[in-house]
Amino acid sequence: MQGPEADLQLLTEAALDVGPIALRFWRNDPQAWDKAGDAGPVTEADLAVNDALLARLSAARPGYGWLSEESEANPERLDAEHCFIIDPIDGTRAFIDGQEGFAHSLAVASGDRITAAVVHLPALDLTYAAHEGGPALLNGQPIAPTDADIDGAQVLTYRGVTDPAHWKGGRLPPFQRQFRSSLAWRLCLAAEGRFDAALSLRAAWEWDIAAGSLIAERAGATVSDRRGGRMRFNSPRALLDGMVVAGPRLHGQLIAALA
Incomplete structure (x- = not known):
């Protein structure tokens, strides 16, 4: 069955x-x-x-x-x-x-x-x-995510995210940037609490995010696109509007800080 x-x-x-x-x-x-x-x-x-x-x-x-x-x-x-x-x-x-x-x-x-x-x-x-x-x-x-605060959070993302233009008032939040090549693994590392969040502001292909998004969600993280919306899969273009994955508190802080 x-x-x-x-x-x-x-x-x-x-x-x-x-x-x-x-x-x-x-x-x-x-x-x-x-x-x-x-x-x-x-x-x-x-x-x-x-x-x-x-x-x-x-x-x-x-x-x-x-x-x-x-x-x-x-x-x-x-x-x-x-x-x-x-x-x-x-x-x-x-x-x-x-x-x-x-x-x-x-x-x-x-x-x-x-x-x-x-x-x-x-x-x-x-x-x-x-x-x-x-x-x-x-x-x-x-596995479960952390309950980190944005101040000093360890965030898996790429260098371009630190451009002040992405953040309200041009103020980059005080998190620490880390990087891993595999986007799917980044979501899983946030899901297991080895890092506090996984963040991407670029359009992302569904195949990079699909599996990790469910793993993070079932671990207890909040998973959304860059604007806080629900991710929808098997779409005609197979593209998602970025991702924000973190424990509920940090997720809310990141969404609130983004321009």
Whole structure:
């Protein structure tokens, strides 16, 4: 019988199965090239993982739509009741550089909401998971965000966020900026309380955020777009208006401070 719990089990098994595929290429000089339209780098590992996930997941759920960073757009997904939203390797630049912080990001959307999600980092042996109605787990153990205040908070974001133009009155709040290449992992690090927040003011692809958004939400974080609105997935453009992910108190402070 299908449902969020069964979908989570499927996603977990699939993520664990493709980890060794990625690791065969990692630190082994994989072929890499830049995608058209300044869309960033891709490697032969991204495509191999994507092919394996497409075969595994589509066979298990033939009626589900498919949205992946490394697949051609398929408009039929918009009419599907459920849709896989996949980033085969999130943090491709870290992968190319031989860093450990790359992830497989797998989610199922039911309508416009995420109902099952896994973020797996094979080089670090970390598996974050959640389904609608259940807890957020890291390697089987429950996780929760911090209850930090904005003063001195450790925020995972990119350098451009510190531009005073993004903040009311041109005043950058007194948080500390940190960075990780994988956007999906940033959400999970905020969900488990290793950092206080994950923030992006740029438009973001759904496949980068889908899985981590549910994990953070089920952990107890407040998850929204940059304007405080609810994220909606499996949209025609597959783009989200940034993200703000933090414990409820800090989330409210960040939203209030943004221009």
